[in-house]
Amino acid sequence: MKIPKYHFVLLNSRSIFRTRKMSLSAVLSCAVLVAITIVSAGLTRISWLASTYGWSKVAFCRERQDNARLITKLADLEAGLNNGNIELKRLSDFEDSHRLAYGMNAIGADIRKAGTGGMPSLAERADMQQSNPLLFRAGAIQDSMTILLRRADLQNATFDQMSQFAEQKKAYLDEHPSVKPANGAITSEFGYRSDPISGEQALHQGLDIAGNIGTPIFAPADGVVKEVGIHQNYGRTVVLRHAGCGMETLYGHLSDYAVHVGQHVKRGELIAYMGNSGKSTGPHLHYEVHQLGHAVNPRPFILPEDQIVD
Ligand SMILES: [Zn+2]
Structure with a gap:
């Protein structure tokens, strides 16, 4: 049997006169074709791998840049958290010092922590730190942020509480009799006589x-006019109610009034004029202080003259 031959024409790109003719047996031709196919497949594979490697490298660079940005962002967040904690500490110190000044208890350190429940355990944190430091750092920031927000809420609540207490205290002090209601010598004290x-x-x-x-008489504290009228013994009389501290003050033997029932008066405001009305042996003011419904010595409710009352 005659073995077929295949003829190949090799063209020269520089000159058509340099073409060559090659004759190969069928077996050899097949071998050459298989070799060409294998080489082509290899080249394709190498080309695909090179391309994949290139894209991977690009992706890696992008991830590295994203990572760097993330680290910067985390550092900014940590710095912000640190500033928040410093500011909150300053506020809590300020509050504690003022709470003491107002006679309130300071907020305990345990309460200030505002609870840390729901946070990962130490073992969980250690695992996380080893497996993914960045994720651990982000988790720690989130935890700190949660605590900071809780503490800020608590701070807000305790400031409100202190503010309400201070207002009550101020109202109490404003309505607490503290000055002599008229100029003049004290001619008779509180007590049996x-x-x-x-x-x-x-x-x-x-x-x-x-x-x-006609000597002017001034309110010794803020209050509301409870009574204006004639009293059997005290003649023309004014009574002020100082509800903030559960007290009343009475002014007797007046010559005239300067207020009406229901009127709000401030400390130092003119309320009446000294007189000699009622059972009196001469012009004077009879000044009474009632605490929880009982007459008490007004002396402790007249501060020394060098003490400033606003
Ligand atoms: Zn008297």
Whole structure:
């Protein structure tokens, strides 16, 4: 049997006169074709691998850049958290010092922590730190942020509480009798004495401040006018109610009034004029202080003259 031959024409790209003719047996031709196919497949594979490697490298570079940006972002967040903690500490110190000044208890350190429940355990944190440091760092920031927000909420609540307490305290102090209601010498103290009218021993329920008729009388504290009218013993009388501290003050033997029932008065505001009305032996103010419904010595409610009351 005659073995077929295949003829190949090899062209020269520089000259058509340099073409060559090659004759190969069928077996050899097949071998050459197989070799060409294998080489082509190899080249294709190498080309695909090179391309994949190139894209992987690009992706890796992008990830590295993203990572760098993420690290910068995390550092910014940590710095922000640190500033937040410093500011919150400054506020809590400020609050504690003012709470003490207002007679309030300081907030305990445990309460200030505002709880840390729900956070990962130490073992979980250690695992996370080893397996993915960045994720661990982000998780730690999230935890710190949660605690910071809780503490900020608590701070807000305790500031509100302190503010309400301070307002109550101020109202109490504003309505607490603290000054002498009229100029003049104190001629009779609170306590038992021989009554100047009846001559019998009786409790003198107030202070007598002597002066001229028409001497102005001022409110010793903020309050509301409870009564304005004629009293059997005290003549023309004004009564102020100081509800913030559960007290009342009475002004007797007046010559005239300067207020009406229901009127709000401030400390130092004119309320009446000294007189000699009622059972009185001369112009003076009879000044009473009532605490929880009982007459008490007004002396402790007159601060020394060098003490400033606003
Ligand atoms: Zn009196």
